[in-house]
Amino acid sequence: MTISINLSDEQRDALLDLTTISMGEAGDRLGKLLDTFVDLSTPHVEIMGPSDIAMALHSLDCSDTISGVCQGFIGGGIAGEAMIFFNDTSFIDLAHLMNYDDELDEQAERELLMDTSNVLIGACIKGLAEHIDLIFSFGSPLILGQHLRLDEFFKPEKALWSQALVTEINYRLEGYNVNCDLLMIMTESSIDRLLRRLDILLN
Secondary structure, three states, X not given: OOOOOOOOHHHHHHHHHHHHHHHHHHHHHHHHHHOOOEEEOOOEEEEEOHHHHHHHOOOOOOOOEEEEEEEEEEEOOEEEEEEEEEEHHHHHXXXXXXXXXXXXXXXXXXXXXXXXXXXXXXXXXXXXXXXXXXXXXXXXXXXXXXXXXXXXXXXXXXXXXXXXXXXXXXXXEOOXXXXXXXXXXXXXXXHHHHHHHHHHHHO
C-alpha cells in the first residue's frame, strides 16, 4: 500500500531556503570556474510520482534533444539521486568556457558533461548535507544519455518507487547559450528521515 506523503508549509519553506542556499553555492562555484555570472531560477520542491518527473523540468524545451548525467548519494539513512540535463545547444558555449580546444566530438561532449556536472552536483549536495548536519558519500557519476528527447529519459513504468521528494532548479549562464536543469530526488524511504532533520532545525 502506498503511503501518501505531504509536506507542511513550514517544512516546504525550510526546504526551499536550504535548497536556495545550497544550489546558490553550486552556481557560485560554477560561475567562478567559468568566470561568468550564473543565473538561477527559484527552486521548485514537490512530492511527485514517476510520471511527474519530466513535468518538473520546466525550462527545457521538449522539442529539443538533451543530454544528462546522474549521481547517487547516501548518508545518515538518507539516499537519493541527482540528475542534471543540458540542452544540446549548450555544448558549443560550454566548450568555449571550459577551454576545450579539440574538436567537439562525442567523447569531448561526455567530458564536458562530467566536468560541469561534478561541479554543480557536488557543490549542491555537499551544501545541503552541511546545512542538515550530515555527510553524504557519492556514487560514480553516470551518463544517462546524449542527444535524446526528454521523454526518452523517463519511463514511469520502470520506476522502483511510487513517490519522491523532487527539487528542481534551472541554471543559465549570462551571455551564453547554456541552459541546464538540476533535479535532486529522494524516494519514500528517505523522505521521513529528511523531514525529521528539518523538524529539528525548525524547533
